[in-house]
Amino acid sequence: MREIDNDDRGRGDDAPGELWPCVLSYWRTIPAESFDDATKAAVITFVRSTTTTIPEWQRAISGDVEAAIGMVMHCKAPNSLGAKVDFPMTMLLSFAFDDPGAALILCFKLQQMPLEARLRTKLAASWQVAHLLSSLRRSAKGSTRA
Numbered sequence: 001m002r003e004i005d006n007d008d009r010g011r012g013d014d015a016p017g018e019l020w021p022c023v024l025s026y027w028r029t030i031p032a033e034s035f036d037d038a039t040k041a042a043v044i045t046f047v048r049s050t051t052t053t054i055p056e057w058q059r060a061i062s063g064d065v066e067a068a069i070g071m072v073m074h075c076k077a078p079n080s081l082g083a084k085v086d087f088p089m090t091m092l093l094s095f096a097f098d099d100p101g102a103a104l105i106l107c108f109k110l111q112q113m114p115l116e117a118r119l120r121t122k123l124a125a126s127w128q129v130a131h132l133l134s135s136l137r138r139s140a141k142g143s144t145r146a
Contacts, residue, residue: 024086027093031126047094065095077112103131
C-alpha cells in the first residue's frame with residue numbers, strides 16, 4: 001500500500017533523489033486517447049492502493065468522484081510540478097476515464113499547469129474531447145425509445 005505523506009512541512013515538491021512511480025506523471029504526459037486498458041488499470045490500481053488519514057482523500061480513494069474533484073478544483077496553479085500536484089491530479093485522472101465531470105475538471109486544471117505550452121494544449125484538448133464523448137455515452141445510456 002502507498003501512503004500519502006500527510007506531513008506538509010512546507011517542503012518543495014519532490015525532494016532530490018526521491019523516486020516516485022511513473023504512474024504519477026501520466027496525467028501530465030499522456031493524452032486521453034492514448035490510455036489503453038492496461039494503463040488505465042495501472043492508474044486505478046495505484047490510486048486504490050494508496051492509504052491516508054485525510055477524510056477527503058479516503059473518500060476519493062473509495063470511489064467518491066466529488067471528493068476527487070474537490071481536492072483539485074479550487075487549488076491555485078502551481079509554480080512547479082511534483083508529488084503535491086501529482087497525487088491529487090492522478091486521483092482525478094483515475095475518475096476522468098469514465099466520469100465526464102472529472103474529465104472536464106482535468107481539462108480545466110491542465111490549462112493552468114506549468115507545462116510546455118504545446119503539451120499543455122494537447123493534453124487539455126484531449127480531455128475536453130474525452131469529456132464530450134463520455135457525456136454523449138452517458139446520454140445515450142439514459143435515453144429511452146418510445
